[in-house]
Amino acid sequence: MSHANAALTVRARLRLARLIVEDRWSPARAAERYDVSWRTAKKWADRYRAEGEAGLHDRSSRPHRQPHRTPTPLVRKILHLRRKRRLGPVPIADQLGLAASTVHAVLTRHQANRLSHLDRTTGEAIRRYEHAQPGDMLHVDVKKLGNVPDGGGWRYLGRQQGRKNRAATAGAERSKYRNPVLGTAFVHTVIDDHSRVAYAEIHDDETAITATGVLRRAVAWFADRGVSTRRVLTDNGSAYKSHLWRDTCTELGIVVKKTRPYRPQTNGKIERFHRTLADGWAFAKLYTSEKARRAALPAFLHDYNHHRPHTAIGKIPPITRLNNLAGHHI
Template identity: 25%
Template sequence: MGKHKNLVIVKAVIEQGLSVSQTARKYGISRQWVYTLLHRYQQHGPEALTTGSRTPTRHPHRTPGAVRERILALRSQLHTDGADAGAETIAWHLRNEGHHAPSKATIHRILRAAGLVTDEPRKRPKSSLRRFAASLPNETWQADITYWRLRTGMRVEILDFLDDHSRYLLSLQAHLPCTGATVVSTMHELIGIYGPPASTLTDNGLVFTSRLASRPGARNGFEILLATEGIQQKNGSPGHPQTQGKIERFHQTLKRWLAAQQPATSLGQLQDQLDEFRQWYNHHRPHRGIGRRTPSQAYTALPKATPETTPPGSYRTRIDTIDPYGKVTIRYAGKLRHLGIGRAYAGTDVLLLIDQNHVSTSSTETGEIIAEHRIDPDRDYQPRYNPE
């Protein structure tokens, strides 16, 4: 109903002398609406007769202006710093500053209203992902080498070690180049600081393993150091970088942060930036994968695993040799179970890690995981488990 008709209704009462009931019947409206229009006219004049929104004029749950401004400022600051700037991260920073953080959806709406959200293609739902993480700090260290360029264009190799359970960044060093001796000395230094881990997980680079060398034979320095310390060595399957998914994702965070800094002109300047990044990453950046804690908080929250210990009551292990038919046996629920590995592995010495009904089988020579099984208690023969 427009302003003109509302004015006619008011004039019918004021100038024509119709009663409120007569006016309501004449124009097919409620008596309450007639009273409302009369009140508006008497208080604010004809301009008040425009039908407005019925939305309440007061919003007790609306995000305070100061918090909205801080949300936008944090978004800008985090982007400038090369850090994660999503709604969950912004909420974490708000809480740390003593603000009452709105919900993730509310923060997202505020960012969208300010034109700070870019729509992305629909992603795979998180519920469809299978996450594998160590149960304790020092249960598995992941290591890898990535690359960065100085302002001069020179390519630098960056060696990093990451604790799988807590995402704690144990070491981050720039080298020209990173050699096998560098990896050994870094690992030896880390063992002196944090103690030896129960296992390591790397790709098949020659600085980590010689098992895929053109002339395989004697183990390299890193393999000898691990064997001396009793540390289990695990290597991802060739061409399957998802095995080292955590450290690959870490490299994205590192490079986004480096890209936001002034380009380093020397190896020493780049190392200074890496040291600053490590401090921020470990102690000031909330990590989604560990419940929005910092890696430092997660690393210090639980006792550390060692080569001689595994999570209490979680694992048992045994050494075996795959028989000529490609099988090994374990005892589960009081009965022997035959695990199918494959005839191609006949005669291979293997280590079996048994966690409840899950069995992971790896070569004792190379550390590569060659089969996984989910034990079905109603069966004797257990086929290989394919997580796909």
């Protein structure tokens, strides 16, 4: 695409070049017709003769040689200080005797200008991946949430009123310190790596029996939408290390994958979905009971899958990445 102030678009260049090459106009006459210099008209005509229409597109303005570019050994020192010590452009420039703008340019060129682009543990640039087809990999995990007391929780009502509501909630158990215990909601979540389509169920535990039941239903749910599951990625939780999980995956024809220990970034897509789940559903508004919050989950999932633009896949809803879903793009 031409820049905003270009005198000629690609189509106008083609018409200009044809006037000179095919209709035998002089460059000066054609230039006058299109209100450009004769040198510009001759340039596009020469490119058209040599390369055809392909030669009329914009080219990079980057020079072929950059004799004053920062030497490679110095670049390595800059990146080392950035990744190992998390220094910014000004401290790095002070240590190496360079201009801060030079250091910033090097960091930008190597995608290290923002610390969020670097892995917190290793300092290396974050490597992102995406499987080519829906079903190539399902990410599975559990999000734990404290149950909401009757009347609402402390996040919206404050800690004093929240404690009163917890104490007044029917059926609340008591800890050994006589504090009311409402229990935990275990949200079993499944994300397709390619499309980011999500499936979730809420249970009162995270045992192997519950986890395998969720997996069977999730695989069937994706199959109804034309997705065949080939791999599943989980952390090293006890449910996912069980023989039941292994045997269930074998029965379903799914290859089992595990994340590296203490490396939640390996399962980063579902970890990021949990943040969206918390902001868009779990803590999005005041729920006056756990039943009300659980009843709101299907509506959130439908909005997430069918309507919410996902920035990681080009600002389109995840469901649109499933290629054989006639009637589902609503």
